[in-house]
Amino acid sequence: MMRVFFLAMTLIVFSNVSANAMSATDYTVLRESLFVIFSAGSIAVAAMIFFSLKGGSLGIPWLFFIAGFVAAGVSGVIQLLDTLHVILHMYDLRIPLLFTRAGSMLFFLTGLVLYKRGLQ
Numbered sequence: 158m159m160r161v162f163f164l165a166m167t168l169i170v171f172s173n174v175s176a177n178a179m180s181a182t183d184y185t186v187l188r189e190s191l192f193v194i195f196s197a198g199s200i201a202v203a204a205m206i207f208f209s210l211k212g213g214s215l216g217i218p219w220l221f222f223i224a225g226f227v228a229a230g231v232s233g234v235i236q237l238l239d240t241l242h243v244i245l246h247m248y249d250l251r252i253p254l255l256f257t258r259a260g261s262m263l264f265f266l267t268g269l270v271l272y273k274r275g276l277q
Contacts, residue, residue, distance in 0.1 A: 182240060189237040196230030214275040221268030228261035 179187070203226055207219035235253055238245045 185240045186237065189233050189240060192233040193230055193237060196226050196233060200226045200230065215272065218268040218270075218272035218275065221264045221271065225261045225264035225268060228257045228264060232257035232261065 200223060203219055203222045207216055207223060210216035210219060232254055235245060235250055235257065239250055
């Protein structure tokens with residue numbers, strides 16, 4: 158572990174490259190990329206929990222959690238594609254972003270209510 162630290166410090170000290178500041182677009186791309194990665198990871202975790210609780214009443218709310226993470230991930234992908242000017246930059250994306258973000262919150266809220274009812 159110490160070798161990695163010293164190697165990293167040596168590379169930082171002897172690097173002659175000047176640093177460039179990130180632009181607002183770079184920050185947006187980084188933010189939305191992390192959002193999509195975290196959504197995909199959360200989908201995987203929620204799916205594993207769903208398959209482990211599938212037989213009982215606590216398994217049903219995890220379907221709503223999965224749907225909420227999918228809607229949040231779709232929102233992140235839409236925003237990322239719009240920022241990168243890939244396909245969707247020609248269209249007004251306020252309505253799809255509103256539906257995916259509000260839909261994800263609705264799915265999360267429904268899942269939480271059903272989860273609480275299953276615990277009682």
